[in-house]
Amino acid sequence: MCPYCDFTVKIRSKIPEQSYTDRICQEIEKGAESWQDIDFQSLYLGGGTPSLWSAKSLARVFETVQSRLKTDFSEITIEANPQDIHEDTLRGWKALGIDRVSLGVQSFSDSYLQQLGRNHDGDTAKRALELLNVFGFRISADLIFAGPGQSLEMFSKDLDLLSMFVNHLSVYALSVEKNTQFWKRKKNGSLILPDDEAEEAFLDLRDTTLMRAGFERYEVSSFARNVGDRALHNSGYWLGKAYWGLGIGAHSFHWDGAGFFRRSNTKSLKKYGEEDGFSTERVGGDEHWFERLFLIVRTRFWFSLPEIAAEFPDSSRLKIQESADVLDRFCDTWIEKKGEHYRLKACGLDVSDSIGKALVEKIQ
Numbered sequence: 001m002c003p004y005c006d007f008t009v010k011i012r013s014k015i016p017e018q019s020y021t022d023r024i025c026q027e028i029e030k031g032a033e034s035w036q037d038i039d040f041q042s043l044y045l046g047g048g049t050p051s052l053w054s055a056k057s058l059a060r061v062f063e064t065v066q067s068r069l070k071t072d073f074s075e076i077t078i079e080a081n082p083q084d085i086h087e088d089t090l091r092g093w094k095a096l097g098i099d100r101v102s103l104g105v106q107s108f109s110d111s112y113l114q115q116l117g118r119n120h121d122g123d124t125a126k127r128a129l130e131l132l133n134v135f136g137f138r139i140s141a142d143l144i145f146a147g148p149g150q151s152l153e154m155f156s157k158d159l160d161l162l163s164m165f166v167n168h169l170s171v172y173a174l175s176v177e178k179n180t181q182f183w184k185r186k187k188n189g190s191l192i193l194p195d196d197e198a199e200e201a202f203l204d205l206r207d208t209t210l211m212r213a214g215f216e217r218y219e220v221s222s223f224a225r226n227v228g229d230r231a232l233h234n235s236g237y238w239l240g241k242a243y244w245g246l247g248i249g250a251h252s253f254h255w256d257g258a259g260f261f262r263r264s265n266t267k268s269l270k271k272y273g274e275e276d277g278f279s280t281e282r283v284g285g286d287e288h289w290f291e292r293l294f295l296i297v298r299t300r301f302w303f304s305l306p307e308i309a310a311e312f313p314d315s316s317r318l319k320i321q322e323s324a325d326v327l328d329r330f331c332d333t334w335i336e337k338k339g340e341h342y343r344l345k346a347c348g349l350d351v352s353d354s355i356g357k358a359l360v361e362k363i364q
Contacts, residue, residue, distance in 0.1 A: 003117040003181035004174060016269075021057040023273040024246055025064040031244070032068035034256065038242050040065075042075045042233035046102065047247065051080035055092030062096055075232040077102055077140070082120040085128035090135045100138040100231075102170075103128060107143065107150070107158050115149040116174075117181070129165040140168040140231055145202045146194045147174040152205055159206065163213040167229040171206050172221040173199055203350075219299045220349050238299050240292045240311070248272045253283075259313070260288050289318050290363055294356040302343045322362045330355060 043065065045058070065071060077100040078093060085103075093101075107113050108122035120128075132139050141162055145155050162169065174193065176182045185191035194202070207217065215223040219238065224230045237243060242254045245265065252263040260283040271277045283291075289312070296303045305320050305327075312318060331337050334348035334355065344352065 003185075004176065015052060017053065017057055020247075020269075021053075021060055024061055026273055027246055028061075028064045028068055035069060035242075035244055035254070038244075038254075039070045039072055040244075041072060041241075042077070042236060043071075043073050044077045044079075044233040045098075046077070046079040047249065049081060049084070050078055051084040051089070055089075055096060058092075058096055073097070075100055077231070077233055079104070080128075081118075082125040082128035085131055087131065087135075090131065090137070093137075094135060098137075100140060101132055102140045102142070103132070105129070105141045105143060105158075105162060107154065108161055109150070109154045109158065112147065112150045112154055116144065116147055126161075129162075133165065138168070138229070139166040140170065141166045143169065143171045144174050145171065145206065146199045148192055150194075152201060155202055156205060156209065159209040159213075163210065163215065167225040168231060169210065169215065169223045170221055171210070171223065173202065217300070217346060217349060220352055235299075235301075238295045239301065240295060240308070259283070285312060285314065285318060286363060288312070289323075290360050293323060293359050297344060297355050297359075298349075298352050300344050300346070300349065302338075302341045304341050306340060319363050323359060326355075326358050326362050329358075 043062075045053075050058075076096075076098045078098050079102045081104050085101075103125075104118075105125045106116055106118055108125055110121045113121060129139065129141070143155075143158055143162060145158075159171075174182075176186050176191070176193075182191055186193075210217070210223050215225050217223050218230055219234070222231065222234065243252060244254070245251045245263075248265055248269055249267045250265045254261060254263075262281045262283060264279050264281075266272055266277045266279075268277075289308075292308050292311075296308075305324055309318050309320055327335055327342050328337070330348070331342075334345055334351055336343050336345055344355075348355070
């Protein structure tokens with residue numbers, strides 16, 4: 001089990017693939033009517049190890065989605081670990097229309113991978129990347145830095161090697177989430193991590209290496225070689241678009257005519273699919289306004305406050321001018337402005353949390 005991951009995990013001697021696939025399809029059938037106003041642009045299979053699903057089960061889910069929803073997918077992504085990449089698997093994914101693979105490389109250093117509790121080694125990651133390229137998949141790869149036992153030299157080699165294989169990277173510092181194995185080790189003092197100064201050195205190495213390799217940092221932890229290489233699904237989330245999460249522990253965000261709401265599915269496999277197997281929370285206007293701004297200032301996308309306000313049923317109550325005052329304060333340092341449109345400068349990504357904090361303090 002991943003010692004630092006906080007997504008829903010169930011351990012079984014045998015994967016209940018058919019029954020779980022049945023319940024995913026049932027969730028789609030039951031809920032589709034509430035999503036008829038959305039033209040879905042992307043499909044993302046994630047949250048752990050969806051690559052363990054057979055092509056037959058994936059096909060059932062795809063058929064149910066496409067028969068019940070408006071879909072015009074420009075991108076279909078599946079998360080995978082390097083040890084799950086095999087020729088027969090890739091042929092099945094290609095036949096289903098999957099065109100992008102998010103690969104959990106994390107590192108090519110065997111000793112560091114062991115510290116992270118990963119089940120693959122560096123050679124397995126290289127072979128997976130080579131095979132994905134042979135089959136013509138677009139690849140988004142993950143690297144984790146500033147973990148236990150990692151050196152700057154290891155990280156430098158990871159960046160140089162991975163940039164030869166892919167056009168999109170998510171490169172982020174290890175985050176120790178509550179109730180994970182790493183959390184318990186940190187509390188008892190057995191997990192030794194780099195201090196803040198050392199983590200800054202990792203960040204500087206990441207940014208300079210990838211810029212030199214031709215990548216643009218377009219989100220706090222995301223890098224793309226070209227605009228067309230950016231992750232469409234993730235970008236939709238940062239731009240505040242509606243999304244429907246299916247399966248245990250999945251989250252959704254939508255507008256239902258009465259306001260914005262979030263839906264969270266139960267993390268219990270037993271309760272999933274039952275009438276009380278989810279919870280719903282209404283999102284107030286001020287709260288959603290802040291979330292929209294907080295997410296967009298994690299990116300280098302251009303945005304306009306009046307255009308965002310137009311998404312709200314009653315924009316007159318929004319604190320548009322107060323938000324503009326905060327953004328204007330950071331112009332010429334961290335933010336650039338053209339007319340009524342704003343965008344973070346490259347250096348602004350390093351202080352996006354500070355900008356978000358300033359916005360919420362002004363809005364509240």
